[in-house]
Amino acid sequence: MTYESPARVKWATAIFWNVLDPAFRTHFKYYRRKVAVDRYLERKGVVFNVAVGVTFGLTLYFTLVSKFLLPAPVASEYSMEDNAKEILRAMKCDTTKELPAFLLMRAKREIIGKLHVAADRAEVKHQREEVERLLKTLNQQQDSPPLQ
Template structure:
């Protein structure tokens, strides 16, 4: 004896024929094509596969990543050499006596050392303010007694 449902539309049958069965059929076709491509690539050999992989990788990078994910480059009216010479001029370095590359390294070292000094001063100031605040809170706790 079979069960007779009072439902007019059997939801499981509807879901199977309208969603699951088409999905399974598409997946089966995809899997057949994938197997055919895999067998073809196995016959080609390592060098051809590496070439295909590099080609697809470069296409993927240039079409998607470089265009959409990486930030846009800022175009400047000045070249790197002009910018470097301007930095050296502002720092009053003479490029006739030393190579500009060495002068730029020295300038970088000086700028970084000044940044470290500024960071240290800010840290000392923060610690002094914290000590002052703690001393004030200790004094306030002692006063009511």
């Protein structure tokens, strides 16, 4: 005595034979191969396992990580000398009279001095704003009637 289903498409049977059974068979083959590889590696020494791991890791890094995950290296269009010459040219320094290294040190000193001046001006501005704010608060408190 068998059960006759009224369904035209027996989806559970189709899924089992077309999806689950091939997946289980593939997994079983994979698992057998994995066990064989594990036993092989257990028989080898620690040095062999480390060598295999390092080789596999380097291969993975240089094939996948360095090509797809890391950003592209910055290709510098100019050398250090070109950059130094451009800085000296922008600051209107004559390299025929003095060595470029000394001119660069002087330019660096000037730039740092200008940065300090800008920072000092910003600090003075900030302190003036703070004083104005405190004076406003003080005047408001003096003008308000005392609490009883």
